[in-house]
Amino acid sequence: METRELTCIGCPLGCALTVTMNGKEVVEVKGNTCKKGDIYARKEVTNPTRIVTTTVRVSGGAAPMINVKTQSDIPKDKIFECVAALKGVTIQAPVAIGDVVLENVAGTGVNIVAAGAVEAA
Amino acid sequence: MKAYDLIIIGGGPAGLAAAVAARDNGIESILILERDKQLGGILNQCIHNGFGLHTFKEELTGPEYAARFIEQVKERKIEYKLNTMVMDISHEKVVTAMNREEGMILLQAKAVILAMGCRERSRGALNIPGYRPAGIYSAGTAQRLVNMEGYMPGREVVILGSGDIGLIMARRMTLEGAKVKVVAELMPYSGGLKRNIVQCLNDFDIPLKLSHTVVDIEGKDRVKAVTIAEVGPDRRPIPGTEERYECDTLLLSCGLIPENELSKSAGVDLSPITSGPIVNDSLETNIDGVFACGNVLHVHDLVDYVSQEAGTAGKNAAAYIKEGKTADAKTVEILPVDGVRYTVPKYIRPTEMEDTLTVRFRVGDVYKNCAIATYFDDELISKRKRPVMAPGEMEQVILQKSKLADYPDLKHITIKIEEA
Numbered sequence: 001m002e003t004r005e006l007t008c009i010g011c012p013l014g015c016a017l018t019v020t021m022n023g024k025e026v027v028e029v030k031g032n033t034c035k036k037g038d039i040y041a042r043k044e045v046t047n048p049t050r051i052v053t054t055t056v057r058v059s060g061g062a063a064p065m066i067n068v069k070t071q072s073d074i075p076k077d078k079i080f081e082c083v084a085a086l087k088g089v090t091i092q093a094p095v096a097i098g099d100v101v102l103e104n105v106a107g108t109g110v111n112i113v114a115a116g117a118v119e120a121a
Numbered sequence: 122m123k124a125y126d127l128i129i130i131g132g133g134p135a136g137l138a139a140a141v142a143a144r145d146n147g148i149e150s151i152l153i154l155e156r157d158k159q160l161g162g163i164l165n166q167c168i169h170n171g172f173g174l175h176t177f178k179e180e181l182t183g184p185e186y187a188a189r190f191i192e193q194v195k196e197r198k199i200e201y202k203l204n205t206m207v208m209d210i211s212h213e214k215v216v217t218a219m220n221r222e223e224g225m226i227l228l229q230a231k232a233v234i235l236a237m238g239c240r241e242r243s244r245g246a247l248n249i250p251g252y253r254p255a256g257i258y259s260a261g262t263a264q265r266l267v268n269m270e271g272y273m274p275g276r277e278v279v280i281l282g283s284g285d286i287g288l289i290m291a292r293r294m295t296l297e298g299a300k301v302k303v304v305a306e307l308m309p310y311s312g313g314l315k316r317n318i319v320q321c322l323n324d325f326d327i328p329l330k331l332s333h334t335v336v337d338i339e340g341k342d343r344v345k346a347v348t349i350a351e352v353g354p355d356r357r358p359i360p361g362t363e364e365r366y367e368c369d370t371l372l373l374s375c376g377l378i379p380e381n382e383l384s385k386s387a388g389v390d391l392s393p394i395t396s397g398p399i400v401n402d403s404l405e406t407n408i409d410g411v412f413a414c415g416n417v418l419h420v421h422d423l424v425d426y427v428s429q430e431a432g433t434a435g436k437n438a439a440a441y442i443k444e445g446k447t448a449d450a451k452t453v454e455i456l457p458v459d460g461v462r463y464t465v466p467k468y469i470r471p472t473e474m475e476d477t478l479t480v481r482f483r484v485g486d487v488y489k490n491c492a493i494a495t496y497f498d499d500e501l502i503s504k505r506k507r508p509v510m511a512p513g514e515m516e517q518v519i520l521q522k523s524k525l526a527d528y529p530d531l532k533h534i535t536i537k538i539e540e541a
Contacts, residue, residue, distance in 0.1 A: 007319045011174050012423060012514070014315025050320065053168050053182055054296060055268055065271045067168040067184045076324065083296045097188055115168070116184030 001027065006044055010036035017041045049073035052082050056101060058118045061093030067116035068101050074108040081106035093120045124229040126150040126442045128216050130207050130383060131236035133162020134424050135415025135431040137190035139234045142435025144197045148442055152228065153194070153201035154218055160194065160201065161187030162238055164424065166265045169289050171316070175425035186424060210387040214410060231445075232410040232438045235384055235398065236431065239377040239416040241286075247375055249281075251338030254345075260286040260374035264293065273297055275370025279347045280304045281335050283311040283318075284513070285422075287374025292321035294372075301325070302366045305333040305349045307356060310487045312376070312513045314422065336363060338371060347371050377420045387411065394463040395419040401452065402469040402478050403437035404430065409447040412438050419465050419481070422515045426481065433475075448473050453531050460484050460491075460538030462512075469534070471525040478520045480536065484510045488538055493518060496535040497528050506541045 001022055008015040013033065019041045020028040029041040043049055053069040074082060082105050091101055095118045102112040126148050129136045132155030140153050159165060164172070167183030174180060177189065194201065205220040214230045241259040258266075258274050264286060266272045276299050280287045283306040291301045304322060309332050311318055322329050330349065336358050337348040351362035379397040381389070389398045390407045398406040398413040405412050414434035415427045441447060450470040457464050464482045488510040495503045495518050502524070510516055518536055525531065 007315050009316040009320050012171070012314050012316060014319075050324070051170050051180070052296075053170050055168060055271070057271060063269065065269055067182050067268070069170060069182055079296070079324075097185060115170075115182040116165075117188060 004045055006041055008032060008037040008040050010034070010040050019045050021045060048076040050076050050079060052079055053115065054083050054086060056086050057090040058093050058095060059090050060121055061095070061118040062121050063118050066091065066095055066114055066118050068112050069115045070105065070108075071111045071113050074105070074110050078106045078108055082108070082112075086112065093118045122215070122227045122229050124150075124231075125152045126231045127152070127234065127438055128214075128228060128230035128232075129153045129234045129236055130210070130216070131155065131162065131238055131415075131417070132157070132160040132201055132203070133236065133238050133415065134164055134187065134190065134427045135238070135417070135434075136162070136234070136236035137187070137194055138428040138431035139236055139412075139414055139435035139438070140199045140201075141190065141193045141197065142432040143234075143439045144199055144435075146436050146439035148439045151199050152230075153199065154205050154207050154216070155201060155203050156206045158204055160191045160203070163261070166261070166268045167289075168268045169293075172424050175423070176428055183424075190428070207383060210383050210411075212388055212408070231442050232412065233387075234431075234434050234438050235381075235389070235406075235411065235413040235417050236415050236434075237380045237383060237417040239379045239420055241373070242376040242378060244373060247281075247373065249335050249338060251335075252340055254338070254340040254343050256340070256344035256369050257338070257371045257373070260284070260290045260372045263290055263370075263372050267293055267297060273299065274372075275299060275344075275368070277302065277368040278370045278372060279335075279349070279366050279368045280372045280374060281349075282306060282374035282376070283313050283329060283331075284374040284376065285313040285317055287372060288313045288317040288321040290372055290374070291327050292325060295325045295327065299370075301327050302368060303327070303349065304329045305335060306331050307334045307352060307375075308332070308512075310511060310513075312374075314513060334358060335371070344369050344371055377416065379417045379420065381417060384413070384417070389413075392463060392467070395465070397465075400466045400468075402466050402474040403440075404434040404466065405437065405441070405447060410438075410441050412441075419463070419483075422513065426515065429479075430481075453525075454533045455480060456533050456535045457482060458535060458537045460486060460488060461493075461516075461536050464518075464536060469520065469525075471522065471528075471531065474520075474522050474525070476522045478522070480518045480520060481515050482517070482536065483512055483515055484538060485512060487511045490541050491538050492541040494537050494539045495520075496537075497525075497531050498533065504539065510538070
C-alpha cells in the first residue's frame, strides 16, 4: 500500500486529500468534504484531466479575441496539443456562448466551444 | 439636469447584480455607468473557469458568468451607458460623467451605489529597485493584452507575487508558448487559492519560491534579467541568496486596492485596512443613500460573494429610495481582533438588519486548527472550527437578528481567532 497527498481543485476550498493505493487500484480517499473530492482524487491518480480554457481569433467582430473552452475535461497530457490545435483557428463573428469552435480537439472526442459572445462589428 | 432614482457606478459583476436586485425590489429608474466599451468588468478578461460554483452550481469562465448577469440586466431593460467615465460624485449625489457622444453630463441621483472595483498595486507602489525598462506589467494588464487584445507581452517571464491573477497568468503565458521561469512570493505563504497552485503552477512544473522578492531589474530598453533573493522574517532580502533569471518580462501580482478616488471626493469615509468604504449592515456608507459593494468595498476572493453582496446593496438602495431617508437606529460596532483584520460591515443596526447577516472578513496570517469566535460584549455566542484559514481566502460569520434582539444593551460584537 502507498499513499499520495493531493490538493483538490474541485472548488476554492482546496481540501487536502490522502489517496491510499494498492498498485494501480485506489483503496481509499480521505480528507474530502464532498463527492467532488472523491471523484477528483480517483481520477487524478489514474487518469488526470483538466478543463482547458484559452482564446481564438475572431474576424469581423466587435472584439479581436473570444474565450473558448473544452466542453468537458480532457487528459492532462493533451493540454498543449489542445492549445496548439487552436493556434491557427479564426472564427467568424457573430459568435454565441456554446457555439462549437472545433470538434474532437486533439483526438480527445471533446469539442471546443465558445465561452463568450462576440457580436458582428 | 436628468434625474434617476439610482445611479450605479461601474458595470462589472457588482454593478450588474446591484442593478438587478434594485429593479426586482421595485426601482424603475436606474442607470449603470461603465467606462469600458462593454458590460462585465474584469470578468471579460478572466477566461479561466471556476466562476459561479455557488451561484449557478457549475463552473463558468469569466465571460460566461458575466453574460448571465448582463442578460438579466437586458431582460429588465435597465438603462446603461458604456464608454462613460464618472468624474465626480457630489455630496448632493450629483454625478458628473463624460463620454464622446454627450460630452460632460450632470445627473441627479436619489441613491448611488459605488461598484468601481479595484486596481492592482503597481511597481511604483512596491519600491522595486533597478532600471525602468519596458516589459514590466501588472499581471492583470498582461491578462487583458493576452486574452482580449490578442498580444503576447513577452516570451521569458518572471512573476512577482502569488495572488490568483499571478498564478492564472503563469499558466496562461505558458499555454501561449512563453517560459515562466519562477513565481516569487514575499510572504511565507501564497496569496492565491490552493487549487490555483495545483492547476496553474504544479501542472506545468513552474517553481514557486516563498519568502522571496525581486531585488534588481536589469535592462535599459527592455527587461534583460531579474534578480530575486530570499527574505528573512523581517521581509528584508538576505545577502548572498540572490538568484539571477534572464527574462524579457516581469509580471507583478502584488495585491489589489479598492478604487475609491470618487468615493473620497464624495466624502465617503474609508477604512485604512481595506481601503474601501466603512459601511453598515445595509452596505450604506457614512453618506445617506450612498452604498458600496464588490471589490470597491473590500477585495473578494470569489465573484459569487461579490454578486451576493451587490444584491444586498441593490435591495437596500431600493428601500432607501422608497423611504426617502436612512432609518435612525441604534448602531453596534463589530470589533475585529486577534487575527481578524477587518469586517464588512463594520456597523450593524440590530433593529434594521435582515434576519440573517453575513459578516465577511480576512485573517492576517495562516491559522491551522483554529476557530472563529463571536462575542456579544464579553459573552461567547458562537465558535466555529476551521482546519485552515489563510489571508488569501475570505471568512465569514453569520449573525441572527433574533439572537441580537435578546441583547438590547449590546455595546459591541467582537470577532476573533481562537484556539479550537
